[in-house]
Amino acid sequence: MWTLVGRGWGCARALAPRATGAALLVAPGPRSAPTLGAAPESWATDRLYSSAEFKEKLDMSRFPVENIRNFSIVAHVDHGKSTLADRLLELTGTIDKTKNNKQVLDKLQVERERGITVKAQTASLFYNCEGKQYLLNLIDTPGHVDFSYEVSRSLSACQGVLLVVDANEGIQAQTVANFFLAFEAQLSVIPVINKIDLKNADPERVENQIEKVFDIPSDECIKISAKLGTNVESVLQAIIERIPPPKVHRKNPLRALVFDSTFDQYRGVIANVALFDGVVSKGDKIVSAHTQKTYEVNEVGVLNPNEQPTHKLYAGQVGYLIAGMKDVTEAQIGDTLCLHKQPVEPLPGFKSAKPMVFAGMYPLDQSEYNNLKSAIEKLTLNDSSVTVHRDSSLALGAGWRLGFLGLLHMEVFNQRLEQEYNASVILTTPTVPYKAVLSSSKLIKARRAVQKNMIFIDQNRVMLKYLFPLNEIVVDFYDSLKSLSSGYASFDYEDAGYQTAELVKMDILLNGNTVEELVTVVHNVKAYRKNVLAKCYGGDITRKMKLLKRQAEGKKKLRKIGNVEVPKDAFIKVLKTQSSK
Numbered sequence: 001m002w003t004l005v006g007r008g009w010g011c012a013r014a015l016a017p018r019a020t021g022a023a024l025l026v027a028p029g030p031r032s033a034p035t036l037g038a039a040p041e042s043w044a045t046d047r048l049y050s051s052a053e054f055k056e057k058l059d060m061s062r063f064p065v066e067n068i069r070n071f072s073i074v075a076h077v078d079h080g081k082s083t084l085a086d087r088l089l090e091l092t093g094t095i096d097k098t099k100n101n102k103q104v105l106d107k108l109q110v111e112r113e114r115g116i117t118v119k120a121q122t123a124s125l126f127y128n129c130e131g132k133q134y135l136l137n138l139i140d141t142p143g144h145v146d147f148s149y150e151v152s153r154s155l156s157a158c159q160g161v162l163l164v165v166d167a168n169e170g171i172q173a174q175t176v177a178n179f180f181l182a183f184e185a186q187l188s189v190i191p192v193i194n195k196i197d198l199k200n201a202d203p204e205r206v207e208n209q210i211e212k213v214f215d216i217p218s219d220e221c222i223k224i225s226a227k228l229g230t231n232v233e234s235v236l237q238a239i240i241e242r243i244p245p246p247k248v249h250r251k252n253p254l255r256a257l258v259f260d261s262t263f264d265q266y267r268g269v270i271a272n273v274a275l276f277d278g279v280v281s282k283g284d285k286i287v288s289a290h291t292q293k294t295y296e297v298n299e300v301g302v303l304n305p306n307e308q309p310t311h312k313l314y315a316g317q318v319g320y321l322i323a324g325m326k327d328v329t330e331a332q333i334g335d336t337l338c339l340h341k342q343p344v345e346p347l348p349g350f351k352s353a354k355p356m357v358f359a360g361m362y363p364l365d366q367s368e369y370n371n372l373k374s375a376i377e378k379l380t381l382n383d384s385s386v387t388v389h390r391d392s393s394l395a396l397g398a399g400w401r402l403g404f405l406g407l408l409h410m411e412v413f414n415q416r417l418e419q420e421y422n423a424s425v426i427l428t429t430p431t432v433p434y435k436a437v438l439s440s441s442k443l444i445k446a447r448r449a450v451q452k453n454m455i456f457i458d459q460n461r462v463m464l465k466y467l468f469p470l471n472e473i474v475v476d477f478y479d480s481l482k483s484l485s486s487g488y489a490s491f492d493y494e495d496a497g498y499q500t501a502e503l504v505k506m507d508i509l510l511n512g513n514t515v516e517e518l519v520t521v522v523h524n525v526k527a528y529r530k531n532v533l534a535k536c537y538g539g540d541i542t543r544k545m546k547l548l549k550r551q552a553e554g555k556k557k558l559r560k561i562g563n564v565e566v567p568k569d570a571f572i573k574v575l576k577t578q579s580s581k
């Protein structure tokens with residue numbers, strides 16, 4: 001008799017890791033008992049790694065470097081990264097298998113509400129294979145282009161990626177972008193074709209695309225259904241076989257890279273660290289390369305997927321560290337931590353993110369300024385791609401000018417401020433940065449999109465590359481593209497520098513004064529004037545003069561009634577309408 005694979009502890013060596021799309025079949029038999037740590041005989045195997053007792057006794061020295069695999073799951077948006085992460089957590093016993101395990105690593109309220117990942121999340125999984133105990137550090141990353149900075153940072157802690165591709169949609173813009181991020185970082189790429197259970201799935205077509213576009217032999221693709229759990233065990237097998245262990249040295253002095261951090265109001269900064277060298281223990285005195293300040297390590301541990309203290313972390317491992325950093329400026333993402341008495345050369349850190357969309361942010365009530373300042377600082381600690389500069393406005397008071405990687409990023413940041421920090425803010429209309437050369441000449445033709453190249457991925461798919469003015473694409477280009485192509489087209493962009501264009505700064509005057517928050521930069525167009533003479537065919541010149549005079553008087557009246565104080569909520573409504581356009 002044969003059964004469908006559910007969960008198992010034995011490693012699936014007998015199964016073809018490059019299985020074709022069908023459900024994976026294995027013969028039933030006694031599962032190899034897990035031998036990790038000091039597990040009591042009586043423990044049920046399928047509860048071993050999720051049990052509190054096991055987690056409390058976790059001894060990280062049991063995982064030599066050669067038994068560690070650090071990997072990210074990357075993909076285009078919605079291709080199933082978080083669902084695959086759920087299955088890997090279940091298969092390795094990190095969480096109990098229940099029907100409620102839906103995108104377990106998407107912990108933020110905004111992620112749950114929008115059904116998208118916006119923050120990379122780490123989880124340490126323990127897996128027994130052929131008598132060896134493996135530590136698999138998984139980082140689930142966001143798929144939307146606005147959060148690709150999260151992906152590139154996560155890759156610094158990895159030696160390989162699972163590149164997940166939807167068996168129906170095939171390669172999309174972010175699949176290509178993520179592949180090249182991994183390729184440039186010289187990581188092993190394991191292509192995983194997901195959603196083979198879908199009626200319209202065509203895994204063979206996707207396999208051919210992967211071979212053609214990424215030059216990865218089609219027989220290296222693993223075909224799975226993350227939703228049903230089909231063939232997911234082959235993914236675990238491939239992680240062990242195809243991703244190399246990290247190249248680190250435990251005997252060297254400590255060198256830990258801070259690749260993410262969050263702020264906890266009781267415990268201060270919680271830094272996510274990847275250890276490149278050495279060992280860190282509770283009680284150690286450590287120094288930040290960025291601030292040169294010294295701290296004592298209060299807690300160190302792994303994310304499993306919640307924080308699990310372990311007393312020590314060793315080179316090659318990924319975990320968290322709490323060292324009494326109370327000020328958010330003390331734990332910079334990209335910082336290197338070392339031991340107090342053993343200074344080391346800092347790791348290269350990260351390229352800073354380049355904001356693409358700027359907007360003003362003000363507290364709804366000025367008395368909330370300090371609270372909002374502290375909330376923005378804490379949130380930017382967790383999202384270092386946001387740039388912050390102080391700003392002020394006559395109408396809205398003291399505030400900040402924030403830079404985001406895109407519109408969705410801006411919306412999510414705003415939502416997180418409201419949900420996680422209870423902040424009420426006014427966001428002004430987003431704009432993009434311009435470099436202006438003042439000139440009276442109107443002669444330069446405004447630039448539109450310029451086609452750069454066109455690549456046929458297969459018979460049905462084409463990749464088009466254009467040079468666009470940035471403000472043409474950040475507002476509603478993505479939505480229009482999706483609706484025009486019935487959802488089939490996908491889109492990615494990168495900064496191509498500044499270009500000359502015929503632009504004008506459009507001031508909106510209120511009582512003769514420019515309102516800074518309503519100023520926008522637009523393509524130069526002719527001023528609009530209503531033709532009051534449109535209906536006068538030939539005839540009496542005195543009638544025409546009368547109409548023009550009345551028009552001039554009407555304009556004067558407008559100026560007069562312009563002498564009003566605009567209530568703040570009317571102002572906010574105008575800004576909201578502008579943003580939603």
Ligand SMILES: Nc1nc2c(ncn2[C@@H]2O[C@H](COP(=O)(O)OP(=O)(O)OP(=O)(O)O)[C@@H](O)[C@H]2O)c(=O)[nH]1
Nearest residue numbers: 077078079080081082083116117143195225226227
């Ligand atoms: N039919 C089917 N649906 C799947 C499968 N895997 C994931 N899905 C569904 O696809 C949708 C997106 O899945 P997620 O796991 O959230 O995708 P993601 O790539 O993590 O999404 P982002 O993080 O937002 O980019 C969800 O509705 C899943 O239930 C699969 O194997 N088969």
